[in-house]
Amino acid sequence: MSFKDVLKTQQHNIRDYGMYIAFVAIVVFFAITTKGLFVSSRNIGNLVNAMSYIAVLAVGMTLVIVIRHIDLSVGYLAGFLGAIAAISLKYWHLPLFATILLVLAIGILAGLFTAFLVAQMKIPAFVATLAGWLGYRGALQLATRSTGTIVISDTTFNALGNGFIPDFPDIGILPGIHKVTLLLGLLAIILFIVGEINNRKKTQAYHFEVLSMNMFILKLVFLSAILACITWVLAGYQGLSWAAVILVIVVLIYYYITTKTIIGRHIYAVGGNPEAAELNGISVKKITFFVFGSMGLLTALSGILYASWLRSATTIAGAGMEFDAIAAAFVGGVAVAGGVGKVTGSILGALVMASLTNGMNLLGWDISIQYIVRALVLAGAVIFDVQTRRGAK
Amino acid sequence: MEPMTEATPVVEMWNIKKNFAAVQALRGVDLVLHHGEVLGLVGDNAAGKSTLMKVLSGAYIPDGGEILIEGKKAHMTDPLDARRLGIEMVYQDLAIANNLDVTSNVFLGREAVSTQLGIFGVLNNRQMEQEAQRLLDRLKIDIPSVRLLVERLSGGQRQAVAIARTMAFNSKVIIMDEPTAALSVAAISKVLDLVRELKAQGASIIIISHRLEDIYSVSDRLMVMRNGRKVRDSLVAGDIDDFRERVVAYMIGARDDFAREADAVAG
Numbered sequence: 001m002s003f004k005d006v007l008k009t010q011q012h013n014i015r016d017y018g019m020y021i022a023f024v025a026i027v028v029f030f031a032i033t034t035k036g037l038f039v040s041s042r043n044i045g046n047l048v049n050a051m052s053y054i055a056v057l058a059v060g061m062t063l064v065i066v067i068r069h070i071d072l073s074v075g076y077l078a079g080f081l082g083a084i085a086a087i088s089l090k091y092w093h094l095p096l097f098a099t100i101l102l103v104l105a106i107g108i109l110a111g112l113f114t115a116f117l118v119a120q121m122k123i124p125a126f127v128a129t130l131a132g133w134l135g136y137r138g139a140l141q142l143a144t145r146s147t148g149t150i151v152i153s154d155t156t157f158n159a160l161g162n163g164f165i166p167d168f169p170d171i172g173i174l175p176g177i178h179k180v181t182l183l184l185g186l187l188a189i190i191l192f193i194v195g196e197i198n199n200r201k202k203t204q205a206y207h208f209e210v211l212s213m214n215m216f217i218l219k220l221v222f223l224s225a226i227l228a229c230i231t232w233v234l235a236g237y238q239g240l241s242w243a244a245v246i247l248v249i250v251v252l253i254y255y256y257i258t259t260k261t262i263i264g265r266h267i268y269a270v271g272g273n274p275e276a277a278e279l280n281g282i283s284v285k286k287i288t289f290f291v292f293g294s295m296g297l298l299t300a301l302s303g304i305l306y307a308s309w310l311r312s313a314t315t316i317a318g319a320g321m322e323f324d325a326i327a328a329a330f331v332g333g334v335a336v337a338g339g340v341g342k343v344t345g346s347i348l349g350a351l352v353m354a355s356l357t358n359g360m361n362l363l364g365w366d367i368s369i370q371y372i373v374r375a376l377v378l379a380g381a382v383i384f385d386v387q388t389r390r391g392a393k
Numbered sequence: 394m395e396p397m398t399e400a401t402p403v404v405e406m407w408n409i410k411k412n413f414a415a416v417q418a419l420r421g422v423d424l425v426l427h428h429g430e431v432l433g434l435v436g437d438n439a440a441g442k443s444t445l446m447k448v449l450s451g452a453y454i455p456d457g458g459e460i461l462i463e464g465k466k467a468h469m470t471d472p473l474d475a476r477r478l479g480i481e482m483v484y485q486d487l488a489i490a491n492n493l494d495v496t497s498n499v500f501l502g503r504e505a506v507s508t509q510l511g512i513f514g515v516l517n518n519r520q521m522e523q524e525a526q527r528l529l530d531r532l533k534i535d536i537p538s539v540r541l542l543v544e545r546l547s548g549g550q551r552q553a554v555a556i557a558r559t560m561a562f563n564s565k566v567i568i569m570d571e572p573t574a575a576l577s578v579a580a581i582s583k584v585l586d587l588v589r590e591l592k593a594q595g596a597s598i599i600i601i602s603h604r605l606e607d608i609y610s611v612s613d614r615l616m617v618m619r620n621g622r623k624v625r626d627s628l629v630a631g632d633i634d635d636f637r638e639r640v641v642a643y644m645i646g647a648r649d650d651f652a653r654e655a656d657a658v659a660g
Contacts, residue, residue, distance in 0.1 A: 206519045209538075262504050263512040265493075269501055272490030279488045280502030281473045290512075339492035 018384060019333060019345065023352050030359030038359050041237030044230075049161060051354035052243035053078070053305040057325035058332070058346040059254050060298035063291045065329055066271040068338035069118060069125035071292070072322050073110075073132025074299045079318025080140040081107055081300045082307030086150040087143060089157060096156055104300045110136075111296020112289060119288040133322070141315060150313045161309030164238040165245060178239025185231025189224050196220060243305055247347075250298070254343045267291060271339035327374075328353050331381040335389070352377065401464040402427045403565050403597045404449065404480075410457035411444055418444045420621040421458065426566065431588065431598045433612035433629065435605065437644050441621040442601050446568050449599075450482040451475030463565070479565035483572060487555045491544035495536060496525040498543055499558045524561070532557050532590050549580025556587055560596065567591065569600045573607050585611050605637050617643040624649045 030038035037043060057074050064071045081103050088099040110132075117128035144150060152158060167180050174182075196216075203210050211219065234240055258264040269277040270287045278284055302321070307313050332349025334341030356377060360370045404426040411419040419441050426432050436442045447453040449460065451469035460467045462478050469475045472482070489498050500521050506514035525539040534553045536546065543551055552572055559567045572588070573581045581604075588611045591598060602608050608615060609629060617625035617640060625643040629636065642648045 202519060206523050208519070208522060208540075257513070260515055261510075261512070262506065262514045262516060265497060265501075265504060265516060266512075268493060269490045269497070272492035273488070275486070276488035276490050276501070279472060279484065281476070282502050339490070 016333065016342075016345065018388065019331075019348055019352075019381070022381070023348060023355070026352060026355050026359070030355065030362070034359065034362045037362055038355075039233065041233050041235075043358065043362070044233050045164075045237045045241060047354055047358045048234075048247070049241050049243045049309060050358070051350050052161070052247045053302040053309065054321060054324045054328060054354065055247055055347055055350040056250055056298050056302045056305065057321060058328035058350045059250055059343050060295035061322075061325045061329045062332070062334050062341050062343055062346040063254075063258070063267055064125070064295050065326075065334045065336070066267060066338055066341050067287060067291050068271055068274070069288070069291075070129065070326070071114065071125065071132075071295055072129040073114065073136055074129075074295065074302070074325060075318040075321035075323070076133055076136035076140055077107070077110055077296070077299045077318070078303035078306060078321055079313075079316070080136045080143060081110075081303035082317050083140055083143040083150065083313040085157070085304055085307055086152050086313035089152060089154050090150055096154055099157075100304060103304060104297055107296040107298075107300025107303070108293050109296065111292040111294065111299070114296070115289040115292035118292065119285045136318075140317065144313060144315045148315060152307060152311050152313070157304075158308050158311045160242050160246065161305050161307075162311070163242050165240050165242060167239060176236075178235040178237070181235040181239035182231060184240060185227060185235070188231075189227050192227065193220055193224060243309070246301070246305065250301070251343060251347055258343050263287075263290065268339060273339075324353065325350075327378050330385075331378055333381075333385055335385070336382075340389075349381075352381075400428065402461075403463055404599075405461040405464075406445070406449065406458065407461075408458040409445065409448055409455050409460070411441075411448060411453060411455050418621050419448070419455070422618070422621070422623050424449075424616065424623070426597050426599060428597055429592065429595055430614060431592050431600060431612045433608035433615045434599055434601045434618065435603070435608060435615065435640060435644065436618035439620075440618040440644075442618050443570060444621075445618070446482065446570060446599065446601060449475070449566075450480055450568055452482075476562075476564075479563065480568070481559035481562075481564040481566070482568045483552075483555050483559060483570065485570040485574065487551060489543055489551060489555055492542065494542050495529075495539040495546075495554055496522045498554055499525045499528065499539075499561050501558075503562065528557055528561055531594070532560065532587060534587065547580065548576050549583050552576060552580070552584050553587055556584070556591070560591060560594075565597060567596050567598045569598065571602055572600065573602060573604055581607065605640055606633060608640075609633050609636050615640065619644060619646055619649070623651055626650070 027039065057078065061071060061074070084106060085099055085103045088094045088102060089096065094102065114125075114128055114132060117123045118125045164178075165180060167178050200210050200216060210216070258267065266277065266282045267287055267290075269280070269282055270284050274284050303318065306317060306321075310317070328350035329341065329346045330336070330349070331352055332341070332345035332347065334346060353374060356374055357370065360373065402425045404424065406422065406424040408421045408423065409419050410417070410421055422441065422445055424445065434442045434446070444453065448455045451472045451474050454470060460469070462480070467478055469478070490501065493501070496518070504514070505517045505521050505524075507517040508515040522539050529536055529539065534557055536550055536553070543554060546554065556567070556569065556572065569588070572584055576584065585607060588598060588600065600608065600612065612629050615625065615627060615629050616623060625640075625648070
């Protein structure tokens with residue numbers, strides 16, 4: 001392979017690196033301007049909780065956009081499902097476990113209904129989900145009309161969006177540090193390093209090119225250091241929140257599905273060329289049902305996290321969340337035309353947007369300026385994306 | 394030379410008919426393809442060649458006639474049936490996903506898995522990459538890495554991937570619809586080399602093209618269609634200018650070897 005070929009294979013990674021660099025720049029900027037407040041344990045913990053419900057939506061939205069669709073209905077659907085959860089707990093007196101299952105099931109059904117409109121009735125997703133946006137907004141108002149805001153008193157439910165994982169009893173060592181979080185962080189670093197080394201060995205066994213040893217070690221050290229930093233910062237407050245745990249699990253599952261499984265490969269094939277996918281025996285219809293079904297499931301999860309975070313279901317819950325999720329996906333490198341976009345990218349996009357909001361709030365910037373800054377970041381990210389992609393051809 | 398007649402042909406299509414509303418796209422066409430043979434299929438637009446190939450590849454169900462694959466009667470209701478019988482089609486618009494890498498395209502819809510879990514089956518990427526690389530090497534296709542996204546390849550390389558894909562699964566018959574359309578001169582010659590390489594490795598090929606010089610340079614036999622009928626079926630012989638002149642005469646209807654049969658059927 002010539003150097004040019006190496007560059008070619010690496011081209012699609014340049015966009016990813018650009019995003020990581022931009023994120024680090026944003027963190028450094030706010031860390032300095034807020035005199036360290038931004039990177040304080042407490043703030044990072046809050047930031048993660050406040051972004052989790054958007055990030056969960058962004059994961060589902062990534063797949064929807066990859067198969068060339070869009071879902072505008074997820075915001076109010078999440079709000080509506082949060083209200084269902086609140087009503088189920090408060091008025092139907094269903095146990096927490098049953099409530100969560102019920103809400104997730106309704107979410108999946110709602111997603112499958114969208115898929116039915118899109119795949120079976122051949123309505124453009126934009127229109128079908130715009131109808132959903134209106135419909136779920138009405139449903140949310142209907143559900144909360146007699147009660148107004150429903151306050152949720154179930155502490156376990158509320159812990160999902162606010163609580164932290166338990167710690168060992170205080171035994172004198174490392175006071176004030178969340179030891180379980182520290183251990184989990186250490187475990188994650190070890191798993192990551194072992195996984196990377198195994199992967200490298202296997203790839204070499206098949207005689208495929210791998211990163212040079214120096215670059216490989218640099219990558220391991222760099223990413224391990226980042227994991228260690230995050231762990232240390234989180235352990236300094238109350239440790240890992242349940243919302244963060246849920247988010248990590250969702251990301252791991254979706255990362256796995258999109259990169260390692262047949263259905264993941266087929267989702268991207270449908271996004272790249274639906275006719276080709278169909279000719280190769282991939283059912284575009286089935287993929288559409290799967291992707292919208294998963295979007296519905298994640299919307300339900302997002303609704304639960306949001307209601308739990310607020311400890312209540314409000315009459316306007318979920319308003320605008322769909323656009324935050326779509327923006328996160330686009331900032332994260334998902335292509336408008338479909339076929340391209342990673343789950344990890346969208347998470348990073350959600351993190352970038354949440355960091356901006358959080359940082360600007362800490363600095364006390366005017367809300368109108370905040371919107372404009374976020375607009376510039378969104379447009380800038382997509383311009384960067386389009387340019388690097390075009391330059392690659 | 395004409396392959397031995399007693400050997401069972403790999404494909405036999407007898408009296409194939411296909412109507413679209415009032416239009417008779419195919420009016421009883423016969424086609425025979427022998428093992429290891431390259432058959433050129435030509436005809437003007439709307440002569441029925443693509444329709445005939447879509448029947449053979451399972452995309453269309455014929456209204457009449459029968460298809461035999463290696464002497465056995467075949468019933469195909471969709472392209473997957475045809476594929477299971479070893480019939481592969483390279484589509485004119487390539488049917489390739491540009492956003493995926495070479496390996497993913499070669500194995501699209503037929504991924505190798507390390508764990509059987511239905512649609513959640515775990516991809517065996519390394520094995521697929523290795524096999525894809527071997528395939529490209531075997532067919533002498535020059536692509537720097539099987540991990541390249543197809544959108545980074547040239548038109549000729551993409552065509553090569555589309556063709557190579559048909560060889561990944563021990564196919565018996567490869568149908569190519571205009572494989573050299575929209576390619577540069579250099580890329581055309583590479584694609585034709587690839588066709589010869591496939592033939593040398595034992596593939597039986599049907600190739601549709603408007604470029605008569607391409608047909609002339611790779612085909613053993615030629616079949617001309619016009620208005621949904623076969624009007625000429627002969628070995629490719631003579632020099633290129635004679636060949637072209639004769640073929641064009643059949644294409645525009647000035648000559649017709651099967652006119653009497655057609656009249657008999659019509660009468």
